[in-house]
Amino acid sequence: MIKAEKLSKSYNGIPAVHQLSFEVARGENLILLGTSGCGKTTTLRMINRLIEPDQGTVYLDGKDIREGEPETLRRKIGYVLQNHGLFPHYTVAENVEIVPRLLKWNTKQVQARTEELFGKLGLDLSLLKKHPAALSGGQQQRVGLARALMADPPVLLMDEPFGALDSITRIGIRKEFLELDELQKKTIIMVTHDIQEAFEMGDRICLMDKGRIMQLGSPEQLLFEPANDFVKEFLKQQHLHLELKVLKVRGRSAWNMMDELGSEALRNLLNDYKS
Numbered sequence: 001m002i003k004a005e006k007l008s009k010s011y012n013g014i015p016a017v018h019q020l021s022f023e024v025a026r027g028e029n030l031i032l033l034g035t036s037g038c039g040k041t042t043t044l045r046m047i048n049r050l051i052e053p054d055q056g057t058v059y060l061d062g063k064d065i066r067e068g069e070p071e072t073l074r075r076k077i078g079y080v081l082q083n084h085g086l087f088p089h090y091t092v093a094e095n096v097e098i099v100p101r102l103l104k105w106n107t108k109q110v111q112a113r114t115e116e117l118f119g120k121l122g123l124d125l126s127l128l129k130k131h132p133a134a135l136s137g138g139q140q141q142r143v144g145l146a147r148a149l150m151a152d153p154p155v156l157l158m159d160e161p162f163g164a165l166d167s168i169t170r171i172g173i174r175k176e177f178l179e180l181d182e183l184q185k186k187t188i189i190m191v192t193h194d195i196q197e198a199f200e201m202g203d204r205i206c207l208m209d210k211g212r213i214m215q216l217g218s219p220e221q222l223l224f225e226p227a228n229d230f231v232k233e234f235l236k237q238q239h240l241h242l243e244l245k246v247l248k249v250r251g252r253s254a255w256n257m258m259d260e261l262g263s264e265a266l267r268n269l270l271n272d273y274k275s
């Protein structure tokens with residue numbers, strides 16, 4: 001569905017992203033994970049042409065994204081910005097109507113889609129008249145998602161979508177996102193620096209450092225088959241917690257997994273639970 005081929009981007013001669021290549025299958029959730037400044041946002045923004053790469057190509061369904069107009073591309077790709085990215089001087093209604101207005105939907109269509117999405121996202125319709133500042137962080141984030149989903153784009157890019165929320169709200173809203181039917185079939189690329197979040201939400205994780213991919217693989221692969229010392233070190237502190245998360249998320253028998261993977265730490269922990 002999405003293929004990035006040897007993407008590079010420098011700012012003032014300093015490389016931010018270097019020769020990055022990856023593919024994302026239809027319906028897959030790919031997480032771009034890494035510390036601040038490793039090039040996650042630059043990578044994400046090269047996919048919807050908010051940033052043009054110095055080198056390399058992005059393909060959407062086999063077609064070079066530079067071939068059409070950026071606006072046409074962005075209708076196929078929803079974008080949830082860091083800190084919700086709502087326009088502060090627009091009401092909530094005006095914010096969510098931006099793309100439908102561009103697509104010249106009539107008022108009835110806009111209203112029906114807004115009501116549908118607000119229902120699914122647990123947002124009260126009375127919020128439509130308010131300005132973003134009058135909403136809680138969780139509500140703002142949901143409105144940001146609603147705005148990105150209005151035209152039902154097949155691809156969704158999310159840049160630290162939960163970054164501004166406190167940790168309790170964050171866990172709750174993450175769970176809601178995972179269960180939302182609107183997101184089930186979408187191809188999602190999400191940026192985060194939160195390791196737990198990456199392991200909970202990603203089908204695959206692209207761990208980056210200094211503009212390069214350190215490892216791209218399933219959560220299990222990163223945990224149990226780290227490609228290098230960087231990956232090992234990056235996950236070290238939270239390893240046990242992540243092992244349990246992987247088991248829970250994948251819904252597989254912990255004992256089978258343990259035999260397959262032979263993880264000593266997990267074996268000890270499960271033995272503790274058993275006794």
Ligand SMILES: Nc1ncnc2c1ncn2[C@@H]1O[C@H](COP(=O)(O)OP(=O)(O)OP(=O)(O)O)[C@@H](O)[C@H]1O
Pocket residue numbers: 011012015016034035036037038039040041042043193
């Ligand atoms: N417009 C710009 N001008 C100059 N340098 C930039 C610009 N945008 C990004 N950079 C630099 O490029 C590098 C990668 O930035 P990027 O925002 O892609 O990283 P990131 O991993 O998303 O970081 P964060 O998690 O902090 O958002 C950083 O060193 C950053 O300072």
